[in-house]
Amino acid sequence: MSLDTTVSPPSARATEPVPPVRASDRLALVTDHLAALAEAAGRAGAYAATVSAWGAELARRYDAGAHLIACGNGGSAAEAQHLTGELVGRFRHDRRPLPAVALSADSAAHTAIANDYGFDEVFARQVTAWGRPGDVLVAFSTSGTSPNVLAAARAGRRAGVSVWALTGPGPNPLTALADEAVAVEAPTTATVQEIHLSLVHALCIALDDALGVQPPVVA
């Protein structure tokens, strides 16, 4: 007697059988995703003036002693951390470390606030703790509707912090709450996030230029 030792994982047993995807369909899915990115990137020049102005304003605020706070959920949490990493570390060239904090990075504060006050408060409470007049909150949300990001924006406004939003298509609740916003026209969350990452880098380019950061002189 032979025993069938193959075991399906519980999730596979619990769901309907999925028809296999043909390789040509899979290639089309990937090609469509990349085409959507190229199309959205082709429209991204429309955001250049705002991001360039943000870079100059951020340089002015950093020179006056301000801080930057960033927040978002999921992929947008990663975008927030990407931005603060470039600021505290460096972007293309050496410069002074710039004070910036991503609110999803403090797991102890995050879990304590979520546990004690609810998930909607995880960013707002930290914005109230850290934010001072003149600081900037960069709030990332592809939908522009995440309650914890909206609460962070409200807390920022109450604290005298300027709220700059990066969202998907607008108008949306976050663009309405923010002092300034870039609402990216793109068809999916993933493509919006990909354009947001380009805008993070564009902001760093504008900021470094406004701070007078130069490439090293090669002898």
Ligand SMILES: O=C(CO)[C@@H](O)[C@H](O)[C@H](O)[C@H](O)COP(=O)(O)O
């Ligand atoms: O990265 C992705 C999808 O690409 C997801 O993790 C996504 O970030 C999460 O669903 C977020 O909760 C979406 O929140 P938001 O961007 O709408 O504020």
